[in-house]
Amino acid sequence: MTMRITTIVNGETRQADNVWPGESLLYVLRERMGLPGSKNACEQGECGSCTVYLDGVLVCACLVAAGQAEGRDVVTVEGLASGEALHPVQECLIAAGAVQCGFCTPGLAVAAHDLLAHSPRPSDPEIREALAGNLCRCTGYEKILEAVRLAADRMAVPQ
Ligand code: FES
Ligand code: FES
Numbered sequence: 719m720t721m722r723i724t725t726i727v728n729g730e731t732r733q734a735d736n737v738w739p740g741e742s743l744l745y746v747l748r749e750r751m752g753l754p755g756s757k758n759a760c761e762q763g764e765c766g767s768c769t770v771y772l773d774g775v776l777v778c779a780c781l782v783a784a785g786q787a788e789g790r791d792v793v794t795v796e797g798l799a800s801g802e803a804l805h806p807v808q809e810c811l812i813a814a815g816a817v818q819c820g821f822c823t824p825g826l827a828v829a830a831h832d833l834l835a836h837s838p839r840p841s842d843p844e845i846r847e848a849l850a851g852n853l854c855r856c857t858g859y860e861k862i863l864e865a866v867r868l869a870a871d872r873m874a875v876p877q
Pocket of ligand 1: 757758759760761762763764765766767768769778779780781
């Protein structure tokens, strides 16, 4: 039996029809709502490339059944930007050369956004810990660390 799902996605009420009970939130976002930013790399909760906010908490969208998102608030990587303007976290991932194949980038951007919301001046160990669930096969992580440091600088409130 299929169902209709209604969620708030990036501030807009969105509906998806004919959703199967086994479908993931990731599938619904990508295939039914036209939001391909969240990536489907492992679909087993291992890589973090599908990281989104669900009611303000980071989750792997591949592990969330679509039905669990009913009536809840979802923010995807697309929701970080303001219109055409990228969020500083996104800009700094690019500026630091931390985007190579780009598959990990959307999940990293969301996880780094969450880190900086809670800890505007994170130490390197804090950054590593916060991003430990986001695997990158390309960059060796140093450029990702650099990107988060840069974003912290850019977002710092002038004293
Ligand atoms: S695709 Fe969800 S954690 Fe890898
Ligand atoms: S840039 Fe390729 S997996 Fe991270």
